[in-house]
Amino acid sequence: MIVTLVAETGFVPVPHVRIGLIDADSWDGGGPGTAGPDSLDGGTPTNASSGIDAGSPNTRIVTVPEGTDQVTLWWESEGRSDMVPGAVRRPLTGAFGHLDVEAGFDVETRYEAECFAGGVSLGRVVLGSVVLPWVGDENGCIVQQPMNPFLHAVVVNLEGSWPSLTWEAPGDLVRTQGAMFPSLVSAGPRQAAQDVSLDFGAPTREVSQRVRATLGTQDEPQLPVWLVRSHQGILPRRFYGHVKTLKETDLDIQGDDEWWSEFTAVVTEIARPAPGLQTAPLSYDDLDVSYPDYDARDAAYTSYDAMDTDWSLAGAAG
DSSP states (O other): OEEEEEEEOSOSSSSEEEEEEESOSOOOOSSOEEOSTTOEEOOSOOBOTTSOBOSSOEEEEOOOOTTOOEEEEEEEETTEEEEOTTOSSEEOSSEEEEEETTOOBSSEEEEEEEEEETTEEEEEEEEEEEEBOOOSOTTEEEEEETTEEEEEEEEEEOTTOSOOOOBOOOEEEEOOTTOSSOEEEESSSOOOBOSEEEEEEESSHHHHHHHHHHTBOSSSBOOSEEEEEOSSSSSOSSEEEEEEEEEEEEOOOTTOSOOOEEEEEEEEEOOOSOTTOOOOSSOHHHHHHHSSSHHHHHHTOSSHHHHHTOGGGTTTTO
């Protein structure tokens, strides 16, 4: 199979890495130039027969174990590894497409596919690595709701924010008679960062509302969890935090057209909740509103796999 890894900076719904597995053993990228033994420069974008844009992807030919009927995608970056949200035990037919909408900015992310046959793991296949660049305000970052990537806000990291991270290693020192050194009775390894103070600005009322919406409203409650995707500083590029407290200060200046709101949050780093669950970037409603009827929609794609990975229509239904 051919793997494509494409870093896409557009907000569809947020900057992401597009991962594709294509049931083929050759790739026509429109005048490719060899970039190494495992990758190609896709050259001029074209629409390949599979319906996938062939423009400058990082491609790699991999061998998937025979009998594979499900795959789980894994990411590894900055010494951390976890399942790619929404890509847990996904069926594998002739093709596979997924968006990693939580990829870190300006760091290399390595992807692997764990293959399953009848529920039994057959091991992992290396898909390759990619870097998702940050495009925007140099002091900007994204806060988003992990369970729904459409709930996000681009905010401004204020100067002096996030100056420190504190980790604890719970345990007790036990001293025994006659021994020079105490013994450590520990509850486990070093814990995640605690009581992290995050300060950032919202330059408009709309952004302020979007920040609050990431944590839910009365009509649409959400988990009190943020994914903070920064591209500078000491925070991990994928930082999941339980938002224990959130304070908003109105910095509106009377007589000035500029409006600012400052958010101060205290969070504790946590594991990503429910990695198998995530609001899909592309829905059937998006497809329905993009075509006059089912016949026109079906005629636009060579397969259902191509239809289900037409990410350009993500969010079309609103």
